Amino acid sequence: MKLKLAVLFGGNSTEHEISIISAIQAIGYINREKYDVIPVYISKNNDFYVGEHVDKIEEYTHMNDLIKKSTKVIWVKDGNKVNLVRYPQKLFGNNVISSVDIAFPIVHGTNVEDGVLTGFLQTLGLPVVGCDVLSSAVGMNKYVMKTVLKDNGISVLDCKVYTWTDNEEPEKMYDSIEEKFKYPVIVKPINLGSSIGISKASNRDELKEAMELAFEFSKKVLVEPAIVKLKEINCSVLGDYENAEASECEEPINSDEILSFEDKYIGGNGSKGGAKTGGSKGMASLKRKIPADITKEQRDQVRKMAVDAFKCLGCSGVSRIDFMLDEETGNIYLNEINTIPGSLSFYLWEPLGKRYTQLLDDMIDIAVKQDREAHKLVFSFETNVLEGVHLGGGSKGSKM
Ligand SMILES: Nc1ncnc2c1ncn2[C@@H]1O[C@H](COP(=O)(O)OP(=O)(O)O)[C@@H](O)[C@H]1O
Ligand SMILES: [Mg+2]
Structure with a gap:
């Protein structure tokens, strides 16, 4: 039996549209021999939609029409099963659209990538691909992230x-x-x-x-x-808190002083710079040099810092960790971690021989392994500690 894999994307975030691109791109590469894929679009109101249109990028030019054509669902835990159920329900017929075995959030930005969605899915009892609640939340807050990394000897800029x-x-x-x-x-x-x-x-x-x-x-x-003579270097990490490996490094090339939203997602015409693909291909279409134009020592340092940071923050799945090289001093600073990076950083793994389908398989395997491990832990006790507890009503203000 194939596992039913729900891929969730969109959501109430400023990066809603980028997430649609990342997810639809990934859906095209998921191993269909192992997984039945259920694309789940999350609207900007955080409603969930399924249907034959939600994984077609061209449908998103008219989001209201897409929503009308799609089926709104809610998540229902029924014993050990999790089901996507039509909402509002129809009086007759089957309202269970599908069961779900694993959730794969491909969302970007605050309100979704910060652990909120992962926490919701975990509460249902689903294995969730990617970072857990804590590492997602820490990764999203640039200040908390820097503080944790600094405490672990990883170089970040003062702030x-x-x-x-x-x-x-x-x-x-x-x-x-x-x-x-x-x-x-x-x-x-x-x-x-x-x-x-x-x-x-x-x-x-x-x-x-x-x-x-x-x-x-x-x-x-x-x-x-601000680093005045700045070279940016990004490196992806795949694994979990025990085993993690670094990808090839990239050097994003910005046309503006600060790598802008347009640079990252809208620009990146294939004819300019080193972009591999043009058009609206998410992060994969950004102008970049792969491998980054850095020395072997710098590459080794970045890759090691990336793995150290990933493990120290307790990440899982695939993250992209972005560094800043101050070309005046030669210092390298970790700038930020993206716990669900644009295009899941697949283009940083291909140069090392890992195809996108394999990367997605690896990410899902890690989630399944972690779910198995979590079930070995004790989260609650069989006995009910509330049995026999008296709240000491009676006189006002009495303590237990
Ligand atoms: N301290 C800095 N000095 C110089 N440029 C910076 C600095 N911090 C950020 N930038 C520029 O701004 C861009 C976006 O900043 P970043 O911290 O990566 O935020 P975001 O999460 O929006 O990607 C970086 O890619 C870089 O071009
Ligand atoms: Mg950034």
Whole structure:
């Protein structure tokens, strides 16, 4: 019997559309001899839809029509089974659309990639491909991630976080930033991706603009020194907290100073730079050099730091870890981790001989192994500790 694999994508995130691209691309490469694939589209309202249209990229040019043509479902746990059930239910006929054995979220951004969706699926008792709740959440928060990595000896840039409350006294906040950092600085929302809301500031006026923009997207904003002579290097890691391996390194090439949303997903015409594919192919269409133009020592260092960080954060499946090389000092800093990277970083594994279908198989195998291990752990006790407990009603204010 083939396993029923639900691939979930979309969701209430600024990277909704990118996720659709990543997921539909991946669905085309999943091993159909092993898995029955159920594509599950999550609308921007977090409703779940299935049907013959949801894995067709061209249908997404008219999302409202797509939703009308598709079947809204809810997740129902029924004993040991998890079912996708039509909602609202029809009075007659079968409302169970399919059972699900494994969930594979291919979502990007806050509200989905940060562990929220994984937690929901885990509560149903499903094995979930990719990072667990904690590593997803830590990976999404740029400040918490840096703090954990720093504590484990992995090099990151110094940074400071400012909140909406600090923003109520902006001049004081700018003073504090200027006290701590020299210009230029980079200002970023603490928990977004795809360069949304990020800008560089070289003076107080630009700082003001940058902070205002970042606060539109997040209640917390991170400020850090800008690397002026920057080379970006990304490396993917596959595995879990015990065994993990690094992919080839890539060097994304940006047409703008900060690698923008357009650079990452909209630009990347195949005729320019080293892009392998043109058009709307997600992260795979970004202009990039593979392998990155770095020395063997730098490549070794990046790959080792990537694996160390992946294990230290407790990641699973495939992540992409992004580094910044300061070409003035030669220092390499870990910049961020993407726990569900665009295009699942498949293009970084192909140069090492791992085809996309194999990568997806490996990711699913890791989830199944972890689910098996989790069942060996004790999560609750057979005896009910509440039996025989008296809450000590009677007199008011009495303690148990
Ligand atoms: N400290 C920095 N110095 C110089 N450029 C930076 C710095 N931090 C980020 N950038 C630029 O901004 C881009 C987006 O920042 P990043 O932290 O990767 O956010 P996102 O999660 O949106 O991808 C990077 O790819 C890089 O081009
Ligand atoms: Mg980035």
